[in-house]
Amino acid sequence: MxxxxxxxxxxxxxxxxxxxxxxxxxxxxxxxxxxxxxxxxxxxxxxxxxxxxxYPQPFGTTTSASQKDYPVDYSHFNIMGTAVGAVGIEADPDKAIFPAANIETAIGANKDIKCRFPAVIAGMGSTNVAANNWEHLAAGAALAGVPIVIGENVCGMDPDLELENGRVKRSPALEKRVKAFTEWYQGYGIVAVQANVEDTRLGVQEYAIEKLGVEAVEIKWGQGAKDIGGEVKLNTLERALQLKSRGYIVLPDPEDPAVQEAYKKGAFKEFERHSRIGMVDEESFHKRVEELRKAGAKYIFLKTGAYRPADLARAVKFASDARLDLLTVDGAGGGTGMSPWRMMNEWGIPTVYIQALLTKYLDRLAEKGAYIPPVAIAGGITLEDQVFKGIALSAPHVKVVGMARGPLAAAMVGKTVGERVKAGKVPTEYQKYGESLEQVFIFAEELKNKLGADLFAKLPVGAIGVYSYFERMAQGLKQFMTGARKFNLNAITRDDVAALTREAAEITGIKYIMDIDAEEAMKILG
Incomplete structure (x- = not known):
């Protein structure tokens, strides 16, 4: 292979x-x-x-993910159905129907962050593709009832940032991002603010808690797309100088007269802004958690990337000891793609492999009676079959999956199509459905009735796309669950999936498809 x-x-x-x-x-x-x-x-x-x-091109207006064909991925597992019984509902054909399957879940140490769909939209920060689509994405997340994380460097990249003694005094960009979720909040999900090294130095999370009323914050150790800090491109010398003055690594050095001259002559058109890598230490980690709690954080998350197994063990243990409200583990190959292209393909532990290790480590702590935080698995998950498998492979620990490119794609397409419909230029692909938003978007009428006509008219149109995407996945997930006769998410077990290859079985401990039910089948046959 x-x-x-x-x-x-x-x-x-x-x-x-x-x-x-x-x-x-x-x-x-x-x-x-x-x-x-x-x-x-x-x-x-x-x-x-x-x-x-x-880097992937055109930088900042596309998302990308690994092209590498990993030896084992979610497609190497199949969901097992059964013709017998029902779990979580009465075994009655008139009651055990897929619309009755319950896909709601909860995260948080006290399970008090309700989610209408078992997903969290992972942190997307200061990149143009996130900034240009955020109001659509965040509003859609709020209406769909899923948590969303505001990624790194939003304050640091804010042209209108106000600082006082090196700390954030006001950031209109972060304020706008938080509001894009909260003004459409329906009682499900939550908005969290992530921080990297620069964000922590700027006091971004303290500002979000104290001035913007944010209840959830996320400590970031990395992501599945890269093992370095985030990067963006800067297309003016003035912007490059501004970002360097705020403590970022900017290449080439915009303060160098020779670099300035080369830029003015057109030798290059963009500067690179890079973030620093964090240095994980147990003592400083717990100190930071305590600082955030004292600042008023109600919920604290940890996001870690596709680092080596020892780092995953640290994430699991630290999250358990600190009684965190969510641990997100991101496998290699995912991400939103503002990452070095070869790095995205060639570094880190792919999703199935890191999830197998994650399951082993969580089971070890559970055997010792330790606190197990709600867990999200991420890394290229886009549709409902992968959601089911992500939950099943690490049952009962994974409560939600992490998603990024899928919801962002739904926001971008929803925005593009919706704006054209409003302008009377319905794309050819959708003209067969009609000429209005309510005709073209299958859930637009439902949202209009739910929000009222006046509020619906103010809705960022891409949010309809995000809502519709999650509604599609919701029905698909319910259908898979019904086939497995599991009518709530907590009923899903590792036995609800089977490995299609011996290698997949060996890596994960999931039974090979030819071995599953072997003893029961022989008993049935006498």
Whole structure:
């Protein structure tokens, strides 16, 4: 089995091989590299544009995820159905129907953050693609009843940020992001504010708690897409100087006169802003948790990335000892894609593998009687079958899944289609449904009735897309649960999925499909 595509030509970096499909599988180079080629592949464009080619393009307006074909992923498991009985409802054909399946769940140490759908939208921070779609995404999350996390660097990147003694005094950008959720809040979900090294130094979470009324904050150790800090591109010298003055790493150095001259001459058009990596330490972690609680945080989350097993063990143990309200574990291959392209494909522990380790570590603590925080598994999860599998593989510990690219795609498409419908330019694909929002978007009328016509008219139109996306997944998840005869999420067990390969079974401890029910089947046969 080939795990790597030998990437040297991909739409992600707008590169391609001259010889197309005829290439060296190890290096990714064309099987014949021609003297005289002007350069289309990643190596060639790197010879001309250097480090610009590290990142997916066009940077800040797309999302990307790994193209690597991992040996085992969620597709290597199937959901098991049964013709017998029902759990969580009376075993009556008139009552055990899929609309009756309960997909609501709760997170928080006291299980008091209710979720209409078992998902949390993971942190998306200061990137353009998140900023340009946030009001649609956050409003949709509030209406769908799922928690959403405001990602890193929002305050630091705010052009109108006001500082006092090096700490945030006011940030209109963060204020706007919080309000985008709270003004559409329906009693389910919550908005949380994440922080990295720079955010912590700026006092972002304290500002969010004390001035914006935020109840939930998230400590960030990383993500599944990269093992370094976040990055964005800056297209003016003034912006680059501003961000460096706020403590960020900016490349090339905008304060260097030679760099300024090169920029003015058009040698390059963008600066890079990078965040620092955190240094995890048990004592400082618990100190930070205590600081946040004293500042008034009602809920504290921890987000960790696809780091090596020892770091996962630290995350599990620290979250347990601190009695955190949510631990999100992000497997390699996911992310929203403002990450170095090769890094996104070639580093970290993929989702199924890290979830197998996570399950083992949580079971170990549970055997000792330790507190087990609500857990979210993330890493490329986009549709309802993966939601079911994510919950089942680590049952009973995983309460929600982490999602990012899927909801963001729903927001972007909802915004694009909705704005065209409002302008009287319905895309050809959707003209068969009608000409109004209520005709084109299947759940628009439902939302209009729920909110009232005046409020509906003010709704960011992409939110209809996010709401519709979650409603589709809700019905699909209920159907899978009904097939398994499990009518609430807590009834789902590891026995509700089967491994399709011996390798998948060995990695996760999930039974191989040819071994499942073996003893029971023999008893039935006498």
């Amino acid at each position: 080939t795990f790597s595509l030998g990437l040297n030509g991909t739409e992600a970096t707008r590169t391609k091989r001259r010889t197309g499909g005829d290439f060296s599988p190890y290096s990714g180079m064309c099987v014949t590299c021609l003297d005289g080629c002007v350069g289309y592949c990643e190596i060639a464009k790197s010879a001309i544009r250097g480090k610009e080619v590290i």
